[in-house]
Amino acid sequence: MSVLIVGSTALDSIKTPKGENPRLLGGSASHAAVAASFFSPVKLVGVVGDDFPKAYLDLYKRHRIDLEGLQILPGKTFHWSGEYEVNMNHRRTLLTELGVFESFTPTLPKGHQASSFVLLANIAPALQHHVLDQMRRPRFVVADTMDLWLNIALNDLLRLMKRLDAFVLNDSEAHQLTKEDNAFAALKKIHRLGPKYVVIKKGSHGSILSGPKGIFICPAYPLGKVVDPTGAGDAFVGAMMGYLATAKGSIDDHIRRAMVFGSVVASFCCEGFGLQGTTRIKRAQINQRVKELERLTKF
Amino acid sequence: MSVLIVGSTALDSIKTPKGENPRLLGGSASHAAVAASFFSPVKLVGVVGDDFPKAYLDLYKRHRIDLEGLQILPGKTFHWSGEYEVNMNHRRTLLTELGVFESFTPTLPKGHQASSFVLLANIAPALQHHVLDQMRRPRFVVADTMDLWLNIALNDLLRLMKRLDAFVLNDSEAHQLTKEDNAFAALKKIHRLGPKYVVIKKGSHGSILSGPKGIFICPAYPLGKVVDPTGAGDAFVGAMMGYLATAKGSIDDHIRRAMVFGSVVASFCCEGFGLQGTTRIKRAQINQRVKELERLTKF
Numbered sequence: 001m002s003v004l005i006v007g008s009t010a011l012d013s014i015k016t017p018k019g020e021n022p023r024l025l026g027g028s029a030s031h032a033a034v035a036a037s038f039f040s041p042v043k044l045v046g047v048v049g050d051d052f053p054k055a056y057l058d059l060y061k062r063h064r065i066d067l068e069g070l071q072i073l074p075g076k077t078f079h080w081s082g083e084y085e086v087n088m089n090h091r092r093t094l095l096t097e098l099g100v101f102e103s104f105t106p107t108l109p110k111g112h113q114a115s116s117f118v119l120l121a122n123i124a125p126a127l128q129h130h131v132l133d134q135m136r137r138p139r140f141v142v143a144d145t146m147d148l149w150l151n152i153a154l155n156d157l158l159r160l161m162k163r164l165d166a167f168v169l170n171d172s173e174a175h176q177l178t179k180e181d182n183a184f185a186a187l188k189k190i191h192r193l194g195p196k197y198v199v200i201k202k203g204s205h206g207s208i209l210s211g212p213k214g215i216f217i218c219p220a221y222p223l224g225k226v227v228d229p230t231g232a233g234d235a236f237v238g239a240m241m242g243y244l245a246t247a248k249g250s251i252d253d254h255i256r257r258a259m260v261f262g263s264v265v266a267s268f269c270c271e272g273f274g275l276q277g278t279t280r281i282k283r284a285q286i287n288q289r290v291k292e293l294e295r296l297t298k299f
Numbered sequence: 300m301s302v303l304i305v306g307s308t309a310l311d312s313i314k315t316p317k318g319e320n321p322r323l324l325g326g327s328a329s330h331a332a333v334a335a336s337f338f339s340p341v342k343l344v345g346v347v348g349d350d351f352p353k354a355y356l357d358l359y360k361r362h363r364i365d366l367e368g369l370q371i372l373p374g375k376t377f378h379w380s381g382e383y384e385v386n387m388n389h390r391r392t393l394l395t396e397l398g399v400f401e402s403f404t405p406t407l408p409k410g411h412q413a414s415s416f417v418l419l420a421n422i423a424p425a426l427q428h429h430v431l432d433q434m435r436r437p438r439f440v441v442a443d444t445m446d447l448w449l450n451i452a453l454n455d456l457l458r459l460m461k462r463l464d465a466f467v468l469n470d471s472e473a474h475q476l477t478k479e480d481n482a483f484a485a486l487k488k489i490h491r492l493g494p495k496y497v498v499i500k501k502g503s504h505g506s507i508l509s510g511p512k513g514i515f516i517c518p519a520y521p522l523g524k525v526v527d528p529t530g531a532g533d534a535f536v537g538a539m540m541g542y543l544a545t546a547k548g549s550i551d552d553h554i555r556r557a558m559v560f561g562s563v564v565a566s567f568c569c570e571g572f573g574l575q576g577t578t579r580i581k582r583a584q585i586n587q588r589v590k591e592l593e594r595l596t597k598f
Contacts, residue, residue: 224484
């Protein structure tokens with residue numbers, strides 16, 4: 001089965017203590033789509049300007065990503081520029097040029113409306129709603145978010161959460177949303193807001209799932225060096241959804257393994273600037289690291 | 300086989316957002332000894348003043364802890380008073396009264412000098428050296444430490460590390476020691492300082508072992524509520540050593556499981572003030588949580 005992924009498609013200029021790279025392919029939907037493409041066909045919905053490099057369209061195509069839902073409009077592609085601190089855990093935004101993204105309305109091509117697996121990658125909750133309004137009974141809907149929407153669009157987000165099967169957020173967002181320092185206490189509160197499955201991402205500390213079958217503690221793949229963590233969270237949820245879309249049986253049968261595959265693809269993402277780490281790998285290398293994680297966590 | 304545990308024995312007055320408790324039994328050796336006692340016989344070496352409550356001596360005895368090496372000297376017991384912040388991750392010291400601890404010299408009774416398993420719990424590195432100087436070829440020596448010794452006794456600590464089999468420290472101490480933000484990069488640097496096994500404790504994020512068989516990612520037991528984390532790190536390493544001391548076969552065969560047992564005893568420690576969480580449990584409850592952790596991490 002294919003995964004429908006809606007989110008931002010951007011050019012990222014990223015500065016880290018390890019180096020600098022201008023106008024890389026980025027955005028939540030780009031990272032999630034490439035990650036998901038290792039597991040299942042992907043339909044991407046987003047918007048770019050007419051300055052969007054052909055090389056990046058070719059990159060999507062190499063990953064067999066369906067671009068029917070990618071609007072190419074006159075104007076500039078969304079451009080984000082940011083800088084990471086030495087410890088890679090905090091970043092600050094240097095520049096945000098919305099360009100054509102400012103008036104983006106994600107209109108789904110007819111063929112996309114019956115998709116079973118839907119990933120609402122990080123984007124304004126109002127747009128995430130707009131996508132769901134066009135869908136016909138999807139089987140599994142996941143949304144990611146960011147602190148910005150908790151700050152400026154909390155009501156939209158709270159309404160969205162009632163329409164989701166799964167909600168993914170990082171630990172600081174979970175704290176912001178629930179005022180709970182304890183992740184397990186936060187998970188309980190987030191369930192009450194709607195989603196049956198809640199995943200809290202903790203960066204290098206892994207992630208936690210809370211769902212009908214209880215808690216799953218998902219390890220992060222150990223990296224001795226992080227080049228650029230941008231998009232790792234998107235890669236995580238993208239790979240998770242790609243894996244789930246092709247697995248036979250119930251979500252509960254596969255969601256733990258889906259998260260481990262997400263962890264591994266996120267680890268590759270961190271090893272290069274932008275999408276460079278994710279795009280240079282093959283599925284066999286992903287499987288290899290999943291096997292390694294099995295060994296590293298066995299007791 | 301028994302475990303020899305040397306460290307501080309103290310009265311702790313602990314304030315957290317959840318409450319306040321004066322003059323609880325505390326100290327690194329107390330927490331480690333009670334935790335180890337669930338698995339193997341323990342010989343405690345430490346010092347207390349003549350104000351030390353008989354109830355606490357009885358508590359040690361209920362855990363069948365050998366007190367031959369516990370000096371009771373005229374004067375006051377080491378008294379520490381501290382306060383935890385809301386998120387329980389940071390504490391500040393309100394008061395430190397060393398009392399008889401100021402001139403403590405850990406002299407080992409004859410029968411202790413041939414111990415196979417030695418835990419040098421948190422205490423000045425010079426005293427940890429002094430203990431090792433009295434030992435006859437121990438099989439497995441582990442030391443814990445704290446930021447204070449990195450600040451004021453770094454050279455003693457660096458010399459000590461060459462005499463250890465295993466070194467245990469928390470993530471902020473690992474950063475302080477190696478200047479590495481990345482835990483896996485830090486582990487490599489710490490191995491170069493001597494120890495064959497290095498364990499970095501990450502509180503609610505679990506712990507990481509690096510040893511001859513590579514990395515082990517050890518989960519923390521999920522707690523929805525932490526009452527008082529004081530001594531959890533000592534309980535972790537105490538239980539780990541207690542488990543190892545009774546396991547047959549090589550250290551490598553058992554150290555992962557030993558850490559998981561350590562994680563679980565540490566979780567009980569966090570559920571009560573001082574030693575209240577650890578002393579109210581039975582071995583069966585520990586086994587139960589270890590089984591649960593197996594389920595919570597399986598994929």
